[in-house]
Amino acid sequence: MKPIGRCRAHTNIALIKYWGKRNEELFLPMNSSLSLTLDAFYTDTSVTLDDTLSSDIFYLDDVLQGDKETLKITNFLNLFRTAANIETKCLVKSYNHVPTAAGLASSASAFSALAGAMNEATGLNLDLKTLSTFARQGSGSATRSIYGGLVEWHMGEDDISESSYAIPVDDATWDIGMIVIAVNTGQKKLSSRVGMKQTIETSPFYSSWVETATSDLTKMKDAIKEKDFITLGELTESNGMKMHATMLGAFPPISYWEPDSVKAIQAVKEIRETGIPCYVTMDAGPNVKVLCRQSDMKQIEEKLLNQFKPEQVIPTKVGSGIKVLSDSQWNY
Incomplete structure (x- = not known):
């Protein structure tokens, strides 16, 4: 056999x-x-x-x-x-x-x-x-x-x-969840590997990104110990936006964002202004991920469905190894 x-x-x-x-x-x-x-x-x-x-x-x-x-x-x-x-x-x-x-x-x-x-x-x-x-x-x-x-x-x-x-x-069993807003699930034009290399070689912001990422990690581990979801979310959003800022500083500039990416980010900010803690992050692609409390996911999902199709709004719980x-x- x-x-x-x-x-x-x-x-x-x-x-x-x-x-x-x-x-x-x-x-x-x-x-x-x-x-x-x-x-x-x-x-x-x-x-x-x-x-x-x-x-x-x-x-x-x-x-x-x-x-x-x-x-x-x-x-x-x-x-x-x-x-x-x-x-x-x-x-x-x-x-x-x-x-x-x-x-x-x-x-x-x-x-x-x-x-x-x-x-x-x-x-x-x-x-x-x-x-x-x-x-x-x-x-x-x-x-x-x-x-x-x-x-x-x-x-x-x-x-x-x-x-x-x-x-x-x-x-992460302390009421943590995530909602993926699938803006575009097609294959991206610029691979992560190429994007990374171009950013390192040409972006004047890159060295600052590495330094602040290190301090962000220390603060986040402290927040996790305290089960401080608000700080966890604020650091997540800040760190992700800084990463994309380094790409915009590359030559030529790199952006994985699409118009609906901006629309999704704005929608999440508007939901947060109503008093529901939720925070965005993005990787090398146009799709937006929303870090939130699992207990708030249904409410956030309903609000997002006012602007996005049901198949674009994907709630997910914490995964296993x-x-x-x-x-x-x-x-x-």
Whole structure:
């Protein structure tokens, strides 16, 4: 019987952002970050080790992927093959329950699920902290999707790969939720990797971004300890807007925003002015995420539906960490 591993991983949205690598090959970030794992968006992935294969085969949502997409997967699988001292090729089947490359962290769930499935298939049995260092080398934010709740990604030291990993900070079960306003779920024109590199190389605001992100993280961890939702939200909104300001300062300027992004931000601010605490954040894409109390989600959702279609307003609870799936749980 061929060794097989199956795993589910959820996306995460950074509250304190990661934007920029100091080492592109090892995916080592310029600053530490902190995220919230989301229940509504996830990826299920299976990996079968097959001695009869001469090369890796990759299916995404039952569509056979081309050489370019498969090569990226092969390079990632090689991390595990090297650790397990094997050369066996793999059949990878991945199912994305999140729009791909739309700024909704699909790569985070994708590579975290792939890491978990490969860990299971090879029998490496890596602990979660070590597994997060592997996931990081597929997609930086994937390191955080190994865990549920609020998760910190340590930037690490120098160019030491093992020093940059994720750890769980808090289970976030104290009335925290998020609403995604899906402005545009199509594939973005400028990838995060290209955007990051351009920002680092040309934006005069970038060094200040890194410095303030570090202090923002310290303040946010204090807020989490105190279960201070207001401070958590204010820091989330401020940090996200500062990240986008660094992009606008790049040459040429970078903006992932669309008119409906601005419309969504304004709508959230108007809701907040009515006395409901809710705060926006955005990643490298036009979609707006609203950090709020779970107990307020229904009320906020109803107000947003005055301006957006039902399919655009997606409420989500806090997500869990990676989960190995049994045969009976694999529904594909």
